[in-house]
Amino acid sequence: MRLRLLRVFCAGFVVFFLLVEDSAAGPDRTDYLAIAKKGWVFDLRSSLLRRNPDLPPVRFDSKEIVTGAVCLFGAVPHPLSREIIAGFDALLRDVFGQRDPVVFSGERIEDCPAAQRVYLRIYSGEAPLDKFNADLRYLDKAFAIGLPRNRFERIGSPAQAIGFFGGKGPTAHMLIRQPDRDDLTVLERDFYASILVEELFQVFSNGVDILKFDRETPFYSKLQEFPVYLKHLPWSSEEYMQSLVESNPKGLCAFDIFMLHALATTDLENSNSDKLLSFVEGRFDELVARATMTLANPRFKSILDETCTEVPQ
Template sequence: MTGFSANSFIRGCAAWLAGALLAVFLANPVTAGARSDLVRPDRSDYLNLARSGWVFEFNTRRMRRPADLPPIRFDSAEVATGEICLFGDPPKALSRQIIHSFTELLREVYERRLAVTFAGREIENCPPHQRVYIRLYSGAPPYARLNADLRLLDREFDIRFPPNWNEPVRSPAQANGFFGRRGASAHLLISQPPTDEMSDLQRDYYTSILVEELFQVVSFGADILKADRESPFLSKLQEAPVNLRYVPWNSERYMTGLLRSNPKGLCGFDVFMLHALAAADLESANSAELLDFIETHFDDLRARTERTLRHAAYAPMIDSSCAPLPD
């Protein structure tokens, strides 16, 4: 995921460190196999992941923010029960299915249905002041439209980008999140399959990138770098370094490599953390209070997660190899 550093709620110092370490490993492609064996994590694994993904300091040189900006505060429920505006290229059947399943998952966890608006081609058709804006595209990345979208958000939320600032398209799926002077919002740019007919590889790939970005925006926090290539994924969308530089995004090599570098869907831990964020109801998830809440209510959160994972409707979004929960 990507974001404008001065105002982003997507990046934190943990994500910055992950990016720095990634450069060290780019020369050594990952050989998959980590998700071939089902491994049951323990409670300490979950607590360590929660600490890595959510409890970190924003006040680094990279994250320095103007003094007049409101404090960074992330309440998952504000996004999870807010509004989504979907626009761009017409959504394919897979995109509609995943977005519907994901919003149903949020309805179960947060006990409120998410409002989704289908706004046609352009962001200008969206209702004002949405929480999440999703531009879908098929084919070449829409660089100009992405930056036109972000300039509209700049005006809407008073983000105040630097003069002549432009956001590159760094990956087939990316999210930019901002805390402006008139509130917080997120913009997702997601590649979708060119047609409704696709191979199993394509289905897994396009499902994975859409689920990851939706989850990241709602759950907040930082991506977790997975430098250990032998152990299985537990997630918060762990990323293992893989060298895909200059590989075309629509190629089988790229799709295969990306699927090997992170879980192909949500793991049990990810669903567990949605329940934790919803039940904790903290003013800000970026807090050690979240860890205290998880430790105190672990058994109840695990039980809620088990019930959720039994729903067949969510199966397309779940990576079964990392679904097992701690005893």
């Protein structure tokens, strides 16, 4: 919801009225550019201080990840997981064009075909801590990442994604919890769909979380989120799921589709640059038109949040 200050001069007095503009006015160009800057142009210096200088430069190129195959492994995918992954795969094909398929390869990461870039382990129930760390050791060898020896990583969320830029190129690992039964409540369906959509979008767009403290304005991107403290709550509890679902959009917003089109049409080899913002600003109307066409496609309904699909006018 936008606030606008109106000055009225009357008989020697200056009167200020605080007018509330209808939030239905939707986002504008300024909103989109601000989100693009926060989510896609960020400082890497703190991470690079610990990076092996012999490794190649970090380069965020969504096309390199998007066009490659995705290896889906771990638990047998739940019907909801299949629905979301199929919808997202169709979206990437619509926006980026030809891409390799999503392949379910079995229980182990070693079962994945060679030359993968994106690895998605799905699990039900308890978090597979040992298997997760075995996955990281496998990726360390395959991509020459240079992870510390004997380091044991913890799992702090039911859905998480890690991107690596190793000596043999970039790779990404997703660990996503899925339902363990078919008779889902509305809350459970929203929760499991939301966390899967978010991690898929982050990996394929190279965007980062955008903390949002203003609760008066609506969400414009899946990456925007209210900070919530859920540390001691069970992941399967209603309180945990409800809090997480309410902390950000349930699915992709119009801006997210807009941003995918920007990444698909730019010739930049590194999207983490002010040049991306200049590209978005210069092609803004064209990107809005592309996003509008994609949003109208019924195939993507399962991965969208209908409350944030309005584009700038």
